[in-house]
Amino acid sequence: MIHIYQQKDIIIGFSIGHFCNFNQLVEFLFINPQWIRSSFSETKRFFYRKVICTMPEFEHQGIAHQLVKQSIESVQSKCDIILSICWNKSGVAPFGKILEAFNFEVIKVFNEYWKQDSIDKKYLCAICGTPPCLCDATLYALNIVG
Numbered sequence: 001m002i003h004i005y006q007q008k009d010i011i012i013g014f015s016i017g018h019f020c021n022f023n024q025l026v027e028f029l030f031i032n033p034q035w036i037r038s039s040f041s042e043t044k045r046f047f048y049r050k051v052i053c054t055m056p057e058f059e060h061q062g063i064a065h066q067l068v069k070q071s072i073e074s075v076q077s078k079c080d081i082i083l084s085i086c087w088n089k090s091g092v093a094p095f096g097k098i099l100e101a102f103n104f105e106v107i108k109v110f111n112e113y114w115k116q117d118s119i120d121k122k123y124l125c126a127i128c129g130t131p132p133c134l135c136d137a138t139l140y141a142l143n144i145v146g
C-alpha cells in the first residue's frame, strides 16, 4: 500500500507498506523466525511499514506525520499489528519519534541490522558509506485493539 503527499503535481513524500502473513513478515524483517514467532505468537494479520521519505527541502513540515496518520487510518481495520523498522545510529532514531507520537512502542533494538545485507547486496549507507553498514535498527509495533 502506497501513500503519497503531493503539492500540485509533485510528489514530495511517500510511504510504502505491505499487508503480510507470518512467512512474508520473516522475509521482510530478516530476523530470526523463531524470535518473531515467539514475539507475535497471537498475531495473524500483520502490516509492515517498509519505507517513508520526505524530500529534504520539505522536511520538518509535518509531512511524515500526515503519511503515518493516513496509513494507520487506512490499514487498522484490516490488521492486528503494524510493524516498522527504524534506522538508528548511536541511539538516535529520527523516524522513531514520529512513530512514538502515534503510540508505537519499541519492541527491540537490533545491532548492526543491515551489516550482512549490505555486504551481500553491496549497497551504500548514507551514514556508513561503503559496506558494511553498521547502523542499528529499532523494531516498533502498534497493536491494533479490536
Ligand SMILES: CC(C)(COP(=O)(O)OP(=O)(O)OC[C@H]1O[C@@H](n2cnc3c(N)ncnc32)[C@H](O)[C@@H]1OP(=O)(O)O)[C@@H](O)C(=O)NCCC(=O)NCCS
Binding pocket: 013, 052, 053, 054, 055, 058, 059, 060, 061, 062, 063, 064, 065, 066, 085, 086, 087, 094, 095, 097, 098
Ligand atoms: C524521517 C523523515 C521521513 C521525516 O520526514 P518529515 O516530513 O520531515 O517529518 P515531520 O515533518 O512529520 O516531522 C519532523 C519534525 O517536524 C516537526 N513538525 C513540524 N511541523 C509539523 C506539523 N505541522 N505537524 C507535525 N509535526 C511537525 C515534528 O514535530 C518533527 O519534530 P521532531 O523531529 O523534533 O520530532 C525524513 O527526514 C526523511 O525522509 N528522511 C530520510 C529517509 C528516512 O530516514 N526514512 C526513515 C527510515 S527509518
